[in-house]
Amino acid sequence: MKYIEEFRQHELAVKLAKAIEAEADSSRQYNLMEFCGGHTHAIFRYGVQDLMPENVRFVHGPGCPVCVLPIARIDNAIELVERHDVILCTYGDMLRVPASGRKSLIKVKANGGDVRMVYSTQDALRIARENPERQVVFFAIGFETTTPPTAVALKQAKAEGLKNFTIFCNHVLTPAAIQNILESPEVRELGSVSIDGFFGPSHVSSVIGSRPYEFFAEEFGKPVVIAGFEPLDVMQSALMLIRQLNEGRHEVENEYTRVVTREGNTKAQALVAEVMELRRSFEWRGLGLVPYSALKIKEAYAEFDAERRFELQPSDATDVKGCECPAILRGTKKPTDCKLFGTVCTPENPKGSCMVSSEGACAAYWTYGRFRKPEDKQNSTKESAA
Amino acid sequence: MSAVVKRFPQRLDTRQGQVDMTHGSGGRAMAQLIDALFVKYFDNDLLRQSNDQAAFNVDAGRMVMSTDGHVISPLFFPGGDIGGLAVHGTVNDVAMSGAKPLYLSAGFILEEGFPLSDLERIVESMAKASKEAGVPVVTGDTKVVEKGKGDGVFITTTGVGIVPEGVNISGDLARPGDVILVNGTMGDHGVAIMSSRENLEFETTIESDSAALHTLVAEMVSVAPDIHCLRDPTRGGLATTLNELAMQSNVGMRLRETDIPIKPEVSAACELLGLDPLYVANEGKLICICPAKDAKAVLDVMKSHPLGEDAVIIGEVVEDEHSFVQMETAFGGGRVVDWIAGEQLPRIC
Numbered sequence: 001m002k003y004i005e006e007f008r009q010h011e012l013a014v015k016l017a018k019a020i021e022a023e024a025d026s027s028r029q030y031n032l033m034e035f036c037g038g039h040t041h042a043i044f045r046y047g048v049q050d051l052m053p054e055n056v057r058f059v060h061g062p063g064c065p066v067c068v069l070p071i072a073r074i075d076n077a078i079e080l081v082e083r084h085d086v087i088l089c090t091y092g093d094m095l096r097v098p099a100s101g102r103k104s105l106i107k108v109k110a111n112g113g114d115v116r117m118v119y120s121t122q123d124a125l126r127i128a129r130e131n132p133e134r135q136v137v138f139f140a141i142g143f144e145t146t147t148p149p150t151a152v153a154l155k156q157a158k159a160e161g162l163k164n165f166t167i168f169c170n171h172v173l174t175p176a177a178i179q180n181i182l183e184s185p186e187v188r189e190l191g192s193v194s195i196d197g198f199f200g201p202s203h204v205s206s207v208i209g210s211r212p213y214e215f216f217a218e219e220f221g222k223p224v225v226i227a228g229f230e231p232l233d234v235m236q237s238a239l240m241l242i243r244q245l246n247e248g249r250h251e252v253e254n255e256y257t258r259v260v261t262r263e264g265n266t267k268a269q270a271l272v273a274e275v276m277e278l279r280r281s282f283e284w285r286g287l288g289l290v291p292y293s294a295l296k297i298k299e300a301y302a303e304f305d306a307e308r309r310f311e312l313q314p315s316d317a318t319d320v321k322g323c324e325c326p327a328i329l330r331g332t333k334k335p336t337d338c339k340l341f342g343t344v345c346t347p348e349n350p351k352g353s354c355m356v357s358s359e360g361a362c363a364a365y366w367t368y369g370r371f372r373k374p375e376d377k378q379n380s381t382k383e384s385a386a
Numbered sequence: 387m388s389a390v391v392k393r394f395p396q397r398l399d400t401r402q403g404q405v406d407m408t409h410g411s412g413g414r415a416m417a418q419l420i421d422a423l424f425v426k427y428f429d430n431d432l433l434r435q436s437n438d439q440a441a442f443n444v445d446a447g448r449m450v451m452s453t454d455g456h457v458i459s460p461l462f463f464p465g466g467d468i469g470g471l472a473v474h475g476t477v478n479d480v481a482m483s484g485a486k487p488l489y490l491s492a493g494f495i496l497e498e499g500f501p502l503s504d505l506e507r508i509v510e511s512m513a514k515a516s517k518e519a520g521v522p523v524v525t526g527d528t529k530v531v532e533k534g535k536g537d538g539v540f541i542t543t544t545g546v547g548i549v550p551e552g553v554n555i556s557g558d559l560a561r562p563g564d565v566i567l568v569n570g571t572m573g574d575h576g577v578a579i580m581s582s583r584e585n586l587e588f589e590t591t592i593e594s595d596s597a598a599l600h601t602l603v604a605e606m607v608s609v610a611p612d613i614h615c616l617r618d619p620t621r622g623g624l625a626t627t628l629n630e631l632a633m634q635s636n637v638g639m640r641l642r643e644t645d646i647p648i649k650p651e652v653s654a655a656c657e658l659l660g661l662d663p664l665y666v667a668n669e670g671k672l673i674c675i676c677p678a679k680d681a682k683a684v685l686d687v688m689k690s691h692p693l694g695e696d697a698v699i700i701g702e703v704v705e706d707e708h709s710f711v712q713m714e715t716a717f718g719g720g721r722v723v724d725w726i727a728g729e730q731l732p733r734i735c
Contacts, residue, residue: 004657008716008717009717010716010717010718013717013718014718017718044721045662045715045721046715046717046719046721047715047717047718047719047720047721048717048719049719050718050719050720051717051718051719231717231719347724348725366724367722367724
């Protein structure tokens, strides 16, 4: 696998680890938030924390689209299947996310609901073409990376005049969420969370570019390094963040230059802008209502909007009692701080969304890092790593 | 002049014909299906007796018995089909006790409307696999379910075998200090299946590794009767099977990622789909756990067998109160290699 293995080489990792150790000031702590679930997954899967000095800590952020979707929206998706008898096309990760009343899409499917796992919007369009007598809804979720394919599907559906295809749009925006975390009282006033710098998302940035981060690097005085998803990318970016912090800088730097530019993919941006617009506010699990943090389908494409066609109403669903997903998503608690973690909430039987997706902090923590002892660095998870 | 009385006036139409409810009703149509397909291809003395059971003599000793249901989709895939798989799966389950597999039974659940041409292809492939393995199908059963109540064909096979004297292989016998071996590359079968699934078709040269492993096992057991555990890492892949063994034996395991053989094409396909090859199914692979003193002899004999050319030691059994399977990653860190949770689903972003 050329062009991938190069970014996973042990020898380079060891060199980088030495460089980080030399750069990091042992008299201080570095708390670096990886916003994106892709980074969380890489850190755990490759054991990146084991190569970091004790005082460099990864704080897991809310950048997992499955994790941040509030229960109310999953309830809406279930309503589409159970009340409106639609064929619901969804990405696989959504199937097991718990909804209200102990339901989930996978349980709805087991009860005879027509829920189909797809790999792309094109699969959903094909299903709509093949089932002209049924209503087909694509459950669109994700950050800026998955938005352009949804936009393409909207345009295709319109061009083909599909009468039985709609999109349940749940696309959310990264910069708004980062800003929300930085403005949260826990970070700003109480000081209970200290986040010194950010790993910027890689795939998201390939679409939006690095420019959108410039505002809060400046405004909040926090360095941002756009980082690729491979483990060497994460280490190189950590080194760049530590260097900025040591030098008192707070700039947007780009480690992922092989893909990301300052302006991003302007063609994709224009495509999205053509069919979608900002929502005034959107609920995030963990963050609550975040202004201008999500997209909705424009009036011109209203006939392809499942929310309009099926008149979906927001439910007043609340999270499972005792579930710390909200605090974990804000970075104020670790998975092991949650009473449900590993007792009633496991990947086999998830109670909270962070335990569902492999990019969720709880699932990654459980799968790759659980029960490692601080003193046993090679074979176990450092508690501070969480 | 009297005409020859044919048992079945019209021959079974294996070109255009389809399974219908009469094929499971116990009447003449069912008898014809059995005669023209199952007896024809599986042909052996025991089956030809046409009894509801097969009677045979066995040597004194310890017998093993195993059963396995096969519901794979798609039925035909690169490197195999449900028929061959149904034979290999059960032969392997019997062989993982160190036993020599002797006989198989086969139960078919057919869906109304299933093309007889496909059924013939499957039975032919099954017969070929059974012949190659030297393990005949000596009894069977056929049922037909209504259209929509099955998925073409489901096959359940049961196998019996005899364990050689002095061999005691079981999942609870792994001990700290033992070494862990595999006979080849991981994840081939699962990737071959995924490449041919609807929605997901992608071009690959990967073929299923579906194979009967009993001759390999026989050679391994002959050089090292003291092998502790054998198991084929099918559903859930290497990771899940090692976790089963760790839990059964109440031990931990330490693997080295760099030693686990994975074909570059399999890695690449998994990378693309967001899967971890350690959790992807195999159908012609085994995990062997044996005392360190036997490791070299076992490895040598594996490597000299066609189904073990890529055999390698991938790690060791250790003491661990949590029964964790842990791995030193190629990158240089450590991680827990946990049980699979649900189906492995592709990442979405």
